[in-house]
Amino acid sequence: MKSVFSATKLGRISGRRFALIASLAYAPLCTSAWSLDLSQAYQAAMSQDASILATRAATDARLERLPQARSQLLPNIALSASRNNNSLESIGPDFAGRASVSNRNYNSSSLALTIRQPLFRKFQFADYKQAKAQVNDANAILDRELQNVAVRVSGAYFEALLTAEQLALVLSQKKAYTSQFEAAKKRFAAGAGTRTDIDEAQAALDLNVAQELEVRQNVDYTHRQLQVLVNQPVDNLATLDPEKLQLLEPTPNRVQDWIDRAEDSSPEIRSLKAQVESAGYEVEKAEAGHYPTLDAVAQISRDASSTVTSVNNSFNNNSIGLQLSIPIFSGGNVNSNVRQALAEKARAEQALEALRRDLGVRVHHEFRGVTEGVLRVKALEQAVRSTEQVAMSNRRSYEAGSRTLIDTLNAEQQKVSAQRDLAQARFVYLISRVKLQALTGGPKTEVIDEVNGWLKP
Known part of the structure; x- marks a missing residue:
């Protein structure tokens, strides 16, 4: 009875206690002594991530394009x-x-x-206006990468938390299977059970051990992914607190409003608009070959x-x-340059149109990820409560002899699957909120701070 009671208590573990078990299971895998939350991870990545540092340097280099073009219009x-x-x-x-x-x-x-x-130098005048467009492009690319940092850090952080929760579930399942295996042996020794019960419990336990090894590898991998972004060793992570988690609908709650916002403010759109403008000035520069200079x-x-x-x-x-x-005659070089510049401008315009269409699809996807994520999390919370009740009922029925061990094992697996799906749905909801803000060019830290408020040490 002692082992069955322990398994029953394990079956009642709530979402809050999963986060605690996850943090306890995750801590021994690390040897460092630095703890951080999502906001700290984001700030560390902003100053330490090699990709963003490279983008900042590239932006600084492209900003020099404007004074260089301006110098061609000033006295020499x-x-x-x-x-x-x-x-x-x-x-x-x-x-x-x-x-x-x-x-x-x-x-x-x-x-x-x-x-x-x-x-009068038409080429230099067009070059100066093109330099302004290229600087706008560089700034938009930097903004896009800054938004991507929030997405990459959040993704790595949530993935690390998810694998930690999966490990906690596997460990709790392992304890339940071990208790059921011991109970099956005792019942068989007392003449109330069958050898089949022992074999089924042993098979479930062996499969659980293999799953534990795989999940531990995933925990280590996601942990190292986050370390690469923040460029510092990481020990404990602030975990998601289901009681603090707010399942909020997007504001405004209409997908077309978000698509319109993305077309107006998206760093990707601003970058390609600047490239189209730059391509137009490249046409002017090519046509300048027909004009005199004074x-x-x-x-x-x-x-x-x-x-x-x-x-x-x-x-x-x-x-x-x-x-x-x-200029009088250049062998057709000017006309060729004009045709080439016009083709490049057409390419940039079509790339912008393709991005608009694709961005609308991505915004729609993340909008649905938030709105449907709210419904999915609530549905899975109810499913977890139901499967926990089913698992407990099956254990009691097995003790009473009206259920087989395989029924108990299946109910336990169903409960763990629902708990795993709930954890994943919560993190999908969170990353969808971050991605939706990033795609529409929203504040870079607002959504990070919002999500960070739903975590606990």
Whole structure:
């Protein structure tokens, strides 16, 4: 009776106690001494994750594109100087008509200050506007990666919690199977049971041991996944508190509103819109090959002994004027560049349209993940209560002789399956909330802090 009573108590484990068992089962697998919750994991990943650090560096590099393009529209000032030692050998007829050779050495120098201000350069003007679009693209890509950090950290964190809960379930099931195995042996020894009961209990226990090994491997793997993101050893994780968990419908509660929000604010959409704009300016740059350029040029120069006939003479020259360059023929290169740029623009426009359609599907999926997740969690909570009652009734009926051991084992397995499905449904609901905010460009930390409030140390 003692073993049966223990199994009965184990069958009444609630969602709250699963979280406690999960944390206790998970702790021995780690050797470090650092504990964190979801918000701490997110902040650590923001500063330590290699992918986000690489994206930040790439963004900083692309931001320099704007001052580089602007510089082409500002005055260009150049100073040039030279000093040479010249050795001149001249051969010519003398007064008698004979060849005469003369050598002459002299120094020459020049100094010039030139200021060039572009007045009309279609290519540079388009390049500057393109640089603005590319900076917008870089910022949108960074925002997208920041949103993805929240999704990746939440996914890794919830997966680690889920495998810990699965391990807790397997361990509780192992205790129940062990108790049933011992009870079956005692009943057989007392003449009230059968050898088949012992074999069935042994088979269930052996299968449970194999499941335990697999789940422990998954716990270690998910634990290491999270460590990679936060770049620090992790010991205990704050677990989900079912009493704090709020099953909230999305606000607004209409999927089209979320799709519209995604099209307006999604970092992915903003990135591709910027790429389409950049492609349009690339067309302008290609067409600039047909246009003249006009610059204002001012120069101050001083030359000394610049030629053999001006040795020991110096010249000061100040000039200001306009310089016009008109392209006439480039072998068809400009027209080819224009066609290429137009094709690239068409590609970017179609990529944007494809993303809009795909984003609508993904937003719809995550919206349903939240709305249906609420219903699924509530349904599974009721299913857990029912299967726990069935498992307890079967154990009592088995003790009374009206149920077989296989009925008890099946009821126990059904109970554990419902508990496992409930844990998974809760985490699917949570990650759907995070993904929905990420897809629509919502606040990066608001949903993380919200979910973090539903955890407990």
